[in-house]
Amino acid sequence: MEQYVMALDQGTTSSRCILFNHAGDICGMAQREFEQIYPHPGWVEQNPREIWSSQYSVMAQVMAENGIDAKQIKGIGITNQRETTIIWNRYTGEPVYNAIVWQCRRTAEMIDALKEEGFDQVIREKTGLIADAYFSASKIAWILDHVEGAREQAEKGDLLFGTVDTWLIWNLTGGLVHVTDYTNASRTMLFDIHKLCWDEEIMAKFRIPRAMLPEVKPSSCIYGYTDEKVLVGNVPIAGAAGDQQAALFGQGCFQPGDVKNTYGTGCFLLMNTGTDPVMSGNGLLTTIAASTDPAKVEYALEGSIFVAGAANQWLRDGMRLVENTPETEMYASQVEDTDGVYIVPAFAGMGAPYWNQYARGTVVGLTRGCTREHFIRATLESIAYQAYDVIKAMEEDAGVQLNVLKVDGGASANNMLMQFQADINNTIVHRPKCIETTALGAAYLAGLATGYWKNKDKIKENWQLGRAFESEMDKEKRNQLLKGWKRAVRCAIAWAEDDE
Ligand SMILES: Nc1ncnc2c1ncn2[C@@H]1O[C@H](COP(=O)(O)OP(=O)(O)O)[C@@H](O)[C@H]1O
């Protein structure tokens, strides 16, 4: 009977379950999109029950469609949209509020107040993060401050906090295990990434009781076993990592200096920096990478872009310019350029390297000649321009030039986007055969903990190139396009600053 490792990939817009074999091939997969809730401009929520039910249903579907029983699953690896904040009652398992999604900006003013008193420096030093509404801390505080009775219950020890990994493990184990891994903890803005513990000073600043926070464990270890009511057979849950760290692992970026860029809802460039945390001088975050040594953690530098594939979903659902997101490639390829149009999709402020909580989406350069094709092309190009900015910041921090960029994630399937990325950065883009690298990374973490894979060398052998993209753009054109992009970004930021 063939054995597999199962990855549960809980992304921002969909829940996925993927079965992998020893070669790292996909042997079964199911995916389900779920509802995004936008109660006010700049606010983003999800229903925690739907996060769980969509994840559970794709897991059941994969098993049924492939005729698999629990004995054939050597372990489950969890990977998840990070920072998204869920608080629930430890006795009933009922969430007290919707999940506040990483993109949500409702706590921007709370963060401004901390910056004014200089507390952002404490945050930067201890957590490696740049104080921002993006991370979990201010979202937890918001729920405790705004949901009736929540603070009282939290202080009594009745409420639990979790990022999505914690919520899934809690539900998979029938409410027995309240745990997270180092990578997810490092995104809460409450975790000291040097001492590897929850930080009392930051918890006190946000008035977050310690009893709410999960136990923190390495990314590759047994957290617990599936409850009989969820999956008969007590399958070990043996890996967990935030999706971007999982993708870094899944790409085999095990050495300091190894880099990957994932194009999902957002776009996240990560560089492994080994066992030393490197602080950026260019707006990048220092974060914990997924690793397998229980005795020490590894770190990464990260450039976080809030809107990437989400801009294509906006073209589909908001603007209704395409029927599905792959269609963007067909339309964008019908024109040679954007006819001078730039789109800055700062729907949720801007992350690295700008870190502006109030920037908003901007379209510049419109003339009567602008067509649907130009508009779609400008949206796709904006993803690559944003990645250009973080790649340059990373190159400066690391003091190296990135000659090859490993890519993955849903939108990396778009050949036009990948070609433009190669063009605008004058670099080679390597897309692996398997672009489900996030899920693969989670599977590797679980498979290493349960002996399914022997070691990281075995895993590295699985990486296969799918397609390489090389720059076809001359320097003059590149410089001219980049000049326009920089002007467009200035417009998006000016819009935020000039509210008179
Ligand atoms: N062929 C494509 N061209 C452009 N964008 C795409 C394509 N396929 C998927 N996407 C985008 O990729 C995103 C989904 O990628 P995925 O890695 O599943 O993200 P997440 O894990 O954030 O849900 C969506 O935002 C979608 O718009």
Ligand SMILES: O=P(O)(O)OC[C@H](O)CO
């Ligand atoms: O949903 P993704 O794959 O864009 O990832 C979201 C990130 O984890 C947010 O930090």
